[in-house]
Amino acid sequence: MPSISRRGKTMPESPIRKLVPFAEAAIKRGIKIIHLNIGQPDIKTPKVALDAVRNNTLEVLAYSRTEGSESYREKIAGYYAKNDIHVDADNIIVTTGGSEALSFALGSIADNDDEIIIPEPFYANYNGFANASGIKVVPVVSSIENNFALPPIDEFEKLITPRTKAILICNPGNPTGYLYTREEIKKLATIVKKHNLFLVADEVYREFIYDGREHYSILQEKGLEEHAIIIDSVSKRYSMCGARIGYLVSKNKEVMQTALKFAQARLSPPTYAQIASEAALETPQSYFDDVKKEYEGRRNILISELNKLEGVVVGQPQGAFYCIAQLPIDNADTFAQWLLEDFNLNGETVMVAPAAGFYATDGLGTNQIRIAYVLKKEELKRAVHILKEALKVYAH
């Protein structure tokens, strides 16, 4: 029997994959599960986007342009301009989700055995894309005690080698909810310019910023044009994760020409999804205001309820819709499984994502979980109550 590749063997599994059979078994036993583990929002997709697809008159569902249509990319440039990010259509490639934008970016800037520095904890799938391309993830630790702020620049510099090609950040962060300040972005700008690196920023949660704070994009930072690559996506912005539309955005022409070659190999991004995504740009501001208010309210309840729990340490997310919570337990994998296998409160339990999968350093995050607050407030409250009762039982 022929054998699979080394990279296949080292491809990481999703942090919750191991839990799925236990969740399925719990459901079979009649247990209701509140899902704190996934970032699939319950928010409705803007009607203007859904209607555009329902009313389409295509007779041949043809390939689109490899980089997305001119008209769509011009409208995307308009969206960025409103966010004080000044790019034109040529600086944008439409991709199949932010995932593909990141794959193209990594492939364009790093070779097998090259290194990318990423503050951890980070979005677990970065590991997958890096592994698929043979790129080594070099983590730099950010800590829950500092609310996952940018680690000191010294810590980055210690890790830079001749093989380092880029620093990758997620801003605001999944799984931390941390929003990098303007000063932190400037520090990153200085170091990437000094060492001639790329700065790749996953800014898919740009719209979800709370407490009156403002997002500062790497493309707002003057002088960073040749270094900056933005990964973007419509998935969370318009609650249309199933569209699979993202963007790669850079003013570096060589990067764009190279990424376009990767894009050509896969022909085009999905056509229906582009119809929905182009229409979504017409979403009224009131939609975003409502959604932001809703998430901010959810965050407030989740964090204040979690803070009431004995022995629980929780970050204060300033954006996105995740938080990392440190629990008074030894091993979140075991605990998450136990929640599904052995615990319920009046027939209900919670499913959480063990946070170890969001760290690259072995042994970090083992007593932490990631919670996504994409549920209604009452449900979030009940979920924390279940967690509280579960922790009491688990301690004995």
Add this chain to the structure above:
Amino acid sequence: MPSISRRGKTMPESPIRKLVPFAEAAIKRGIKIIHLNIGQPDIKTPKVALDAVRNNTLEVLAYSRTEGSESYREKIAGYYAKNDIHVDADNIIVTTGGSEALSFALGSIADNDDEIIIPEPFYANYNGFANASGIKVVPVVSSIENNFALPPIDEFEKLITPRTKAILICNPGNPTGYLYTREEIKKLATIVKKHNLFLVADEVYREFIYDGREHYSILQEKGLEEHAIIIDSVSKRYSMCGARIGYLVSKNKEVMQTALKFAQARLSPPTYAQIASEAALETPQSYFDDVKKEYEGRRNILISELNKLEGVVVGQPQGAFYCIAQLPIDNADTFAQWLLEDFNLNGETVMVAPAAGFYATDGLGTNQIRIAYVLKKEELKRAVHILKEALKVYAH
């Protein structure tokens, strides 16, 4: 300025990319272009597929399952059963186009610097996917004189090294239209079993087989279960290239488990496209009968017209909707550009794909072009007439 990767530098460009500016300039000068260069069918997408998307009642465009829904994969298994290919839902992963299925397959079975043997000429984008994954394409030449039949097995064996992981075929072939016989598939089966390799078959044109011939899939070959990986796609089958839905199909459990990890990293295939593709499985047989008859008629006209041209050698395609034509010229790149830049017949010219991009061996195919017969018969006739007149002028 930070520099792009070596793999970025070596990513091949689409064989027609260089011609696009010349085509655009021709259009600006008022020249009408008949496109023989692209595989975008003019055939209408089945109404049942289009209607399913128009009538969708989604309110949240959510992620689908990573591997595609159970119900959809069960229906796909039913489709295969009708084609005498016996697989179940667990042997299928739904992907974003056949492109992604191939990326997952290559990543799962080959590491950086590993080798894949491919009969050339082959679908140009195989180069792109191999390059992105750091895999070396090792070509084995099939010749127009033999109508691009499978090269002698000796020729494959000479190329096998410890780094060889697979043989990749496209059946029926893009760009050749060649249909491998049952005997040829059996020969390939013997060699991959002997050398413990995978056999990857791109069977996206399975439905387009002419002259009463029958397609013999690698998964119909008994004893090949652990070696066989099928790449499939809805793009051409239902004329829905813009959906971006394909399948990876294998009975090798380790391959499927590994490919699933690659799939998890990118979350899910596009949701709307899956609605269309699942509905497309209900397309009545009459649709395929009509489409096949139409393509067969187009092929007959194209080939007989090309055969009338002095000094032109053309393969006899038995499937798909492409052919390779050898022209009495030195360099098809120059000729294709000249057709757009300097020639027209009553205000019309043709755009063709130079075939060199479909070969991995330098210097092969330089006097060949690929023609896609995805145009109406009258237009194909006119295109060959234009080509004939152009060749006359070009010779002087």
